[in-house]
Amino acid sequence: MSFSRTLQQKLQPIWRKNHSHPFVTGMGDGTLEKEAFRYFMIQDYLYLKEYARLFAMGTMKARTLKTMGEFVDLLQSTLNEEMQLHRDYSARLDITEEELEQAEAAPVTLAYTRYMLHEGQNGGLAELTAALLPCMWSYAEIGRDLSRIPGAVEHELYGEWIRTYSDPDFLKLADWCIDLLDELSEGKPQHELDKLEEIFLTTTKFEYLFWDMAYHHKNWPV
Numbered sequence: 001m002s003f004s005r006t007l008q009q010k011l012q013p014i015w016r017k018n019h020s021h022p023f024v025t026g027m028g029d030g031t032l033e034k035e036a037f038r039y040f041m042i043q044d045y046l047y048l049k050e051y052a053r054l055f056a057m058g059t060m061k062a063r064t065l066k067t068m069g070e071f072v073d074l075l076q077s078t079l080n081e082e083m084q085l086h087r088d089y090s091a092r093l094d095i096t097e098e099e100l101e102q103a104e105a106a107p108v109t110l111a112y113t114r115y116m117l118h119e120g121q122n123g124g125l126a127e128l129t130a131a132l133l134p135c136m137w138s139y140a141e142i143g144r145d146l147s148r149i150p151g152a153v154e155h156e157l158y159g160e161w162i163r164t165y166s167d168p169d170f171l172k173l174a175d176w177c178i179d180l181l182d183e184l185s186e187g188k189p190q191h192e193l194d195k196l197e198e199i200f201l202t203t204t205k206f207e208y209l210f211w212d213m214a215y216h217h218k219n220w221p222v
């Protein structure tokens with residue numbers, strides 16, 4: 001089994017918890033509280049703004065023109081397609097442009113994005129890819145699983161979210177990241193593979209914290 005898939009298999013208990021978080025299942029059956037989704041959208045917009053920088057960093061660290069081009073595609077798709085979803089939802093959720101632009105990152109959003117940027121900046125392309133992969137991969141799987149629930153893609157509020165993340169184009173981008181980590185990890189010594197695993201594990205756990213933060217509207221206590 002490839003390195004990425006071995007990691008994902010090893011982390012199945014956490015991976016399953018992400019998939020079965022009430023925020024995720026609530027989008028699937030339509031029971032998620034609209035206020036939690038609204039809060040998620042704002043925090044996720046801030047998250048994506050920082051996440052996109054990882055793709056810019058990836059472009060700089062890539063060795064080949066082909067890989068540079070793929071990172072540019074990921075950057076483009078995040079800024080102009082994925083974040084467009086958030087801008088479109090803002091209109092429906094009464095989030096003004098000002099509120100979106102001026103929102104403050106909650107502790108989990110800040111910690112998650114700073115962690116990824118730190119690993120991306122201080123490590124090589126493999127560390128950067130290990131940091132961003134759980135994000136792409138888990139959303140592609142969640143989108144796919146939710147889209148299989150009868151009626152979920154037609155839901156008046158959550159349907160658009162599910163359609164976006166179950167789109168074959170999003171899956172293709174996630175697959176490219178999986179293959180890239182496999183390629184970059186090939187022939188690495190064990191201590192470097194252990195570091196990649198640690199990064200992958202940490203961002204997988206941050207994914208759980210992000211759902212949980214949104215579900216409970218967690219923000220700074222003071």
Ligand SMILES: Cc1ncc(CN)c(N)n1
Nearest residue numbers: 044047048135136139210
């Ligand atoms: C927190 C989080 N993780 C992943 C994704 C999918 N790019 C996202 N939009 N937000």
